Amino acid sequence: MTGTMRYACLRCGASYSADIAIDSRGCPACAGSAPANLMVVNDGGAAACAIQDDSLPSLWRYAFHLPCPAESAVSLGEGLTPLMPAPAIGAQLGVPRLFIKNEACNPTWSHKDRFSTMAVSFAKASGASVVATASSGNAGASLAAYAARAGLNCIVATFSGAAGPMLAQIRKYGATLVPFAHKEDRWRFIAEGVERFGWFATSPCHAPVVGSHPVGIAGYKTLAYEIVEQLNGAAPDWCALPVCYGDALIGLWQGFEDLFHRGEITSLPRLIAAEVHGSLAAALAGESDRIPDMTARFKPLAGSIGATRSTYQALKALRQSRGVAVPVGNDGLIELQEEFARKEGVLAELSSVTPLVAIADLRRRNVIGASDRVVVIATGSGLKDFDRSTAPDGEEPSFPSVRDAWNYLARGGARQAFKAFG
Ligand SMILES: Cc1ncc(COP(=O)(O)O)c(C=O)c1O
Ligand SMILES: [Zn+2]
Numbered sequence: 001m002t003g004t005m006r007y008a009c010l011r012c013g014a015s016y017s018a019d020i021a022i023d024s025r026g027c028p029a030c031a032g033s034a035p036a037n038l039m040v041v042n043d044g045g046a047a048a049c050a051i052q053d054d055s056l057p058s059l060w061r062y063a064f065h066l067p068c069p070a071e072s073a074v075s076l077g078e079g080l081t082p083l084m085p086a087p088a089i090g091a092q093l094g095v096p097r098l099f100i101k102n103e104a105c106n107p108t109w110s111h112k113d114r115f116s117t118m119a120v121s122f123a124k125a126s127g128a129s130v131v132a133t134a135s136s137g138n139a140g141a142s143l144a145a146y147a148a149r150a151g152l153n154c155i156v157a158t159f160s161g162a163a164g165p166m167l168a169q170i171r172k173y174g175a176t177l178v179p180f181a182h183k184e185d186r187w188r189f190i191a192e193g194v195e196r197f198g199w200f201a202t203s204p205c206h207a208p209v210v211g212s213h214p215v216g217i218a219g220y221k222t223l224a225y226e227i228v229e230q231l232n233g234a235a236p237d238w239c240a241l242p243v244c245y246g247d248a249l250i251g252l253w254q255g256f257e258d259l260f261h262r263g264e265i266t267s268l269p270r271l272i273a274a275e276v277h278g279s280l281a282a283a284l285a286g287e288s289d290r291i292p293d294m295t296a297r298f299k300p301l302a303g304s305i306g307a308t309r310s311t312y313q314a315l316k317a318l319r320q321s322r323g324v325a326v327p328v329g330n331d332g333l334i335e336l337q338e339e340f341a342r343k344e345g346v347l348a349e350l351s352s353v354t355p356l357v358a359i360a361d362l363r364r365r366n367v368i369g370a371s372d373r374v375v376v377i378a379t380g381s382g383l384k385d386f387d388r389s390t391a392p393d394g395e396e397p398s399f400p401s402v403r404d405a406w407n408y409l410a411r412g413g414a415r416q417a418f419k420a421f422g
Pocket of ligand 2: 010
């Protein structure tokens, strides 16, 4: 960051010094009315182009606009993920100009690495020795990896029901996994760790949730910087992503706003939040700054975005971008995941498939136009929740001879068998 850093409230604009310890209750002035997160503000920072150093093989090439200097980066080579046209699945959804930003190409296979590289770099530079998060999976796995890289201890408080492959991943990085039967107990545990032992908490640990640490959120701005570069200097018409607390949503929006204010793009995209239980859709339908806590009517397959209440920061990004929130259920999600994999070669986590459902819905209602350029942020890898998206291992056929294999294909034994014969 080239200017001077401070924090400001996303809702009331109150300003706070960069020296304060971030409390996960967010802005003290808003706490009693409509709780809201703080954001990083850069006063008098670089007005020019987003890239600081083209040669850095990670999102740290944008360090001019990030709250940590590149010299103190704890990096695993995150960011700079591919943006690919996806014409086949696009045609199916009625949006031929569809692009996929494949965040599974990050070091821990999800977009959370953009957050963790910033948060851990900042925590280390601030002298922390323990970083902690209450996470359902991807955030914990990512924080565990960056803590390992930084030589810091990492505590991940999870709840029963988190996806197995992600829990295994967290353990492999050497983090201490602390599972709780009740989600809320994770927060109390982390809050006590902060109070008693000075842990650096990257996630929320108080209800109602306002979002995660603002320094980590600033890392998500790089999504917008990359997308605009990859579209040769243009912003898309729409940008869709799965949303839980909206950290990525507000970071992405602020990245596009940065570019707009610097004159690097001439239009801003509208944002699409694919959610599960519908708290953002309900909030958008009213005037209030409060996000309702919804009743969970089913157990979501998209577990990574399964919270019943989103945040003010997400609502703000949607309102400012004239965006839309679309609640997405379980029906057809696994089938769409498999179609996406078969048609485009991208195996996305179930939560990362939800924006495709949202886009199909918005296109049907003509909210998205047939020639609009739409970017989907596929936030995580399909390997992360295989225990939810695949049936338990059945008997795989094993052929005693080559002839038996040909007979099997000829009988149409495999779904794609006919392709074997050209
Ligand atoms: C794969 C994936 N996508 C999207 C999200 C939603 O992130 P956010 O809380 O920033 O809205 C998560 C959060 O855990 C996630 O793991
Ligand atoms: Zn405030």
